[in-house]
Amino acid sequence: MWSRTLVSVFLGLVLLGTSRGQWYGSKSTIKDKSARDRCLCQLKGAVDDCSCSVETIDSFNNLRIYPRLNSLLQKNFFRYWKVNLKTICPFWEDDGKCAVRYCTVQPCKDVPEGIKGTVIRNGIDKSQTLKKKSHMNTKDCDDENDLGYLNTTLSKESIDGFERWAAHDSVQDSFCYLDDELSADSEYVDLLLNPERYTGYAGPSAHRIWRSIYQENCFKPTGNRGPYPDFSNIGDMCLEKRAFYRAISGLHTSINIHLSARYLLSxxxxxxxxxxxxxxxxxxxxxxxxxxxxxxxxxxxRLKNLYFLYLLELRALAKAAPYLESLEFYTGDEDDDADVRKAVRDFLTVVKSFPEHFQEGTMFTGGQQAGKLKDEFREHFRNISRIMDCVGCEKCKLWGKLQVTGLGTALKILFSGNFDQPVDQQLDLSAVRLTKFQLSRGEIVSLFNAFGRLSSSILVLEDFRQMT
Structure with a gap:
């Protein structure tokens, strides 16, 4: 037994080196090489409903995106995320359990003061730590920024009115439900110390999560009358419904890739x-x-759907780039914050340089019917964000909520209409803080980390190719 483990460790380290941090070793009991590489040999050519190829994305991601993004996600601004892991499942009584002792999430109390300095109430930022010369609040808010700074010119009644208006707009624009960060149960989590990996969470509870997502919240192809959607005839569905399924399938695929790559070997x-x-x-x-x-x-x-989702979230980052480039990414450490701003702008420059972005403008066109379909699209995804509260494994719940929130933020950027016009960098952005260029710190952290998961998954596929 010991010799087998040692051989596995040695081969894994020889093959993978130390480039993947704490991803040690490998395990494979499949003797037939042709059986092992069947899943990857078909992963080539055009990505469905997109104009570019798998090979183009592989090269762009592995050489240009992943190195920059992986470095960026090590920074304090992006490594701490506030989440409520004690939320109760609204649909059924949770009975899921982890199979290993590593699924517990350890909350972090040593969080930079600049990150904790923002107080949120009903989606309104009440921070007193914003620098007056800053173009945009960089810490925390759902749909409002720096009302404390505007108090010198606005009456309390006006501010209360803005709060009610902003809270209403936030619900209308959002594609997922966000945790109440003021809840006593919401805690900061260090994402680097709580990595996404295999926990043994399986069986009826885990299957019920994905079954509920696919059967009850994905659009069914025309003519499908059974309880189980048959996506083999997905081409019969409209573009919007196909995109919804492929995005969910891509998310599922990314998670499964990471569980296979960070598997508990011993x-x-x-x-x-x-x-x-x-x-x-x-x-x-x-x-x-x-x-x-x-x-x-x-x-x-399923693997190709990962590439579809990658393109969707890549496009969201490109579309929101003018807004993201205006942020301060404040943590309180001036030198580190300056480095992050520089790194974000460099990363977004590369993102915008991609030649074949996802074309969201082809979706939800056609007047009133299109608007109705968008509302249905939004409600389906919101429901999926609630299903994440039903995950029984803490670590799975953490990464499920984060990646769904990140995808929901990408959908908000692409389809809410709030980012359809570019931000004029020369404008006083305080004038539009109460209008439409709004993302909370939690949304921004989840957006970058969710895309980081997809980027890492595509890189890991290359490792699996080398191992087969």
Missing amino acids: DKEGFTESKEGLWGYNVEEFQQRFDPELTGGEGPQ
């Missing part, structure tokens, strides 16, 4: 393993999730 103590267990690539687990012969032919399409 939980036993020994000189080759840390107290945190031995984690690494499990090729067999990857194949079970994506091999066409084991997934009814769906595996390669």
Whole structure:
């Protein structure tokens, strides 16, 4: 047993080096190489409903996006996220349990004061720490910024009116439900110390989560009358409904890739393993999730849906770039904040340079019927964000909520209409703080980290190619 573990560790380290941080070792009991690479050999060519290819995205992501984004996500502004993991499932009594001891999330109390300095009430930022010369509040708010700074010219009645108006607009624009950051149960989590990885969360509880998402919240193809949507005839659906399914499937795929790449290989103590267990690539687990012969032919399409979602979120970042470039990304550490602003602008310059962005302008056109479809689209996704509160595993719940919030933020950018006009950098942005260029700190952190998960998944696919 020990010799087998040591061989696995040695081979994994030789193959992967140390470039993936704490992703150690590998596990593969599949002897037939042709059986192992079936899921990847079909992953090529055009991405459905998009104009670019898998190969173009691989090159762009692995060489230009991932190195910049991975470095950026190590920074304090992006590593701390406030979340309520004690929310109760609104749909059924949760009975899920983790299979390993590593699924507990440790909240972080040593958070930079600049991040904690913002107080939110009903979506309104009451921070007193904003520099008066700053173009935009950079700490926290859902749909309002720096009303404390505007108090010198606005009456209390006017401010209260703005609060009610902003809270209403926030609900109308948002594609997901956000946690109340003032709740006593909301805590800061260090995402770097609580990585997304395999927890053994499976069985009826976990299956019910995805079954509810696909069966009750994804649009069904025309003619599908059974309880289980048959997405083999997805081409019969309109673009908007196809996009919804492919985005959800892409998210599911990304999560499964990370669970296969950060798999618990050994939980036993020994000189080759840390107290945190031995984690690494499990090729067999990857194949079970994506091999066409084991997934009814769906595996390669699931992988392509990852690329679809990647393009969707990439486009959201490009569309919001003028707004994001105007932020201060304030944590209280002036030197670090300056580095983050510079790194964000460099990253967004690369994002905007991508030649074949997702074309959201082709969606929701056609007048009143299109508006109705958008409302339905939004409500389906909001419901999915509530389903994340039903996840029984703490770590799965953390990363599920974060990635769904990130995707919901991307959808808000693309389809709320608030970012359809570019921000004029020469304008006094305090004049439009109460209008439409609004994202909370939590939304921004989730947007970047959710895209970071997709970027990492595409990079990891290259590792699996090398291992098969």
